[in-house]
Amino acid sequence: MEESLYNIKRIRNDFPALNKILFFASAGVGPLPRSALVVMQKYNKGLRIDFSKKVWEEDPWREVRELAARLIHASPEEITLTPSTSTGINLLAGSLDWKQKDNIVLNDLEYPANVYPWIYQADLHDLEIRMVPSKNGVVSRDDLLKAIDKRTRVLAVSHVEFGTGYRNDVAALAEAVHKVNGLICVDAIQSLGVLKVDVKALDIDVLATGGYKWLCGPLGTGFAYVREDLLTDLKRPIANYMNLPSEDGETVWNALVAGKNYPTDHASLAQTGKRFEDHGLSPTLFKGFATALEYLLALEEDAIESRISELVSYCIERLCEEKIELITPKPLNERAGIVTLRVPFDLSRPKQVAELETKLRDARIKAHPRAGGLRLSIHFFNTTQDIDRVVNFIKKL
Numbered sequence: 001m002e003e004s005l006y007n008i009k010r011i012r013n014d015f016p017a018l019n020k021i022l023f024f025a026s027a028g029v030g031p032l033p034r035s036a037l038v039v040m041q042k043y044n045k046g047l048r049i050d051f052s053k054k055v056w057e058e059d060p061w062r063e064v065r066e067l068a069a070r071l072i073h074a075s076p077e078e079i080t081l082t083p084s085t086s087t088g089i090n091l092l093a094g095s096l097d098w099k100q101k102d103n104i105v106l107n108d109l110e111y112p113a114n115v116y117p118w119i120y121q122a123d124l125h126d127l128e129i130r131m132v133p134s135k136n137g138v139v140s141r142d143d144l145l146k147a148i149d150k151r152t153r154v155l156a157v158s159h160v161e162f163g164t165g166y167r168n169d170v171a172a173l174a175e176a177v178h179k180v181n182g183l184i185c186v187d188a189i190q191s192l193g194v195l196k197v198d199v200k201a202l203d204i205d206v207l208a209t210g211g212y213k214w215l216c217g218p219l220g221t222g223f224a225y226v227r228e229d230l231l232t233d234l235k236r237p238i239a240n241y242m243n244l245p246s247e248d249g250e251t252v253w254n255a256l257v258a259g260k261n262y263p264t265d266h267a268s269l270a271q272t273g274k275r276f277e278d279h280g281l282s283p284t285l286f287k288g289f290a291t292a293l294e295y296l297l298a299l300e301e302d303a304i305e306s307r308i309s310e311l312v313s314y315c316i317e318r319l320c321e322e323k324i325e326l327i328t329p330k331p332l333n334e335r336a337g338i339v340t341l342r343v344p345f346d347l348s349r350p351k352q353v354a355e356l357e358t359k360l361r362d363a364r365i366k367a368h369p370r371a372g373g374l375r376l377s378i379h380f381f382n383t384t385q386d387i388d389r390v391v392n393f394i395k396k397l
């Protein structure tokens with residue numbers, strides 16, 4: 001399988017972490033490609049040791065906006081750079097003009113990054129949180145649809161749930177929430193880099209992600225997408241001097257250089273996603289993120305999605321042969337890159353968690369206990385041999 005799609009040897013060689021460990025942890029923090037590491041070192045040297053004019057004139061933020069837009073089939077103007085997923089989610093949560101008793105639909109499989117920003121707004125504005133309960137690792141689409149009514153302002157959901165790996169039907173959920181004039185906010189950190197995500201085809205209003213999991217970018221990077229016609233409706237309660245519209249930015253800068261006053265009659269905001277950006281996003285980290293995104297885009301989303309899907313099917317098959325119980329649903333359209341399975345440890349007891357972690361470390365396997373089981377994250381650089389090795393380890397636990 002791997003030879004037909006990719007030169008897997010070359011790919012594995014591009015990720016130094018894979019020489020050291022059996023890597024099944026991309027749903028936690030992914031490995032950095034060597035090219036990103038090298039670029040960040042070179043770029044930092046150019047910036048801070050050589051003070052090279054050419055390097056200072058680079059714009060890694062613009063590079064990431066363009067690459068992120070290509071990845072999700074949006075326009076660069078709809079991209080806001082962030083240091084994390086939470087920042088992107090807070091962007092929407094903190095910018096809406098909430099009305100008392102509006103409701104927000106969540107579910108109990110969500111990672112806290114997609115929960116507390118909404119609860120905070122509910123506390124501030126007297127909103128209703130509708131927490132839809134999951135059953136057996138799955139949040140049923142019908143239960144989510146039933147929770148939506150005409151007071152629903154936002155349905156906030158992960159494309160792929162962090163623990164059980166369940167894949168939500170985002171297109172159907174978007175359709176339902178749009179019927180009542182609500183918005184869908186998608187936490188896509190567990191799907192980008194695994195599944196092909198087309199925000200227009202899925203009709204997503206806001207999407208948020210970090211760059212450091214399946215996208216293999218540095219920690220401290222991420223981005224959000226805000227649908228173009230929503231951009232100027234959102235009133236984020238922050239302003240800074242680095243994301244002014246470009247003409248105003250130039251006026252301010254020229255005034256600083258010339259020792260003149262700059263305009264202070266009002267604070268202008270960019271008309272693009274840049275208007276929401278926080279100041280202080282590291283250029284070095286975003287340079288590394290651009291390199292990681294370029295790497296991924298060169299492998300092509302369709303090819304990545306089908307390779308991961310085949311590897312996940314193989315893994316599920318092998319686990320079933322060994323009679324190991326799965327927490328992740330088996331149907332193809334209900335899963336992505338995560339396979340979570342039961343292990344003979346009581347993971348509600350910290351001592352047993354530590355015991356499992358020690359066994360993983362001793363076997364040089366990187367994977368995490370989550371959702372009451374062991375979570376394997378299967379990425380394009382994994383192989384069927386990796387899967388055989390981890391299944392052998394699991395059956396001996």
Ligand SMILES: Cc1ncc(COP(=O)(O)O)c(C=O)c1O
Nearest residue numbers: 084085086111113158162189210
């Ligand atoms: C679904 C999901 N959302 C968000 C995050 C992380 O959020 P942040 O980037 O804000 O740390 C994780 C990390 O595990 C996650 O699994």
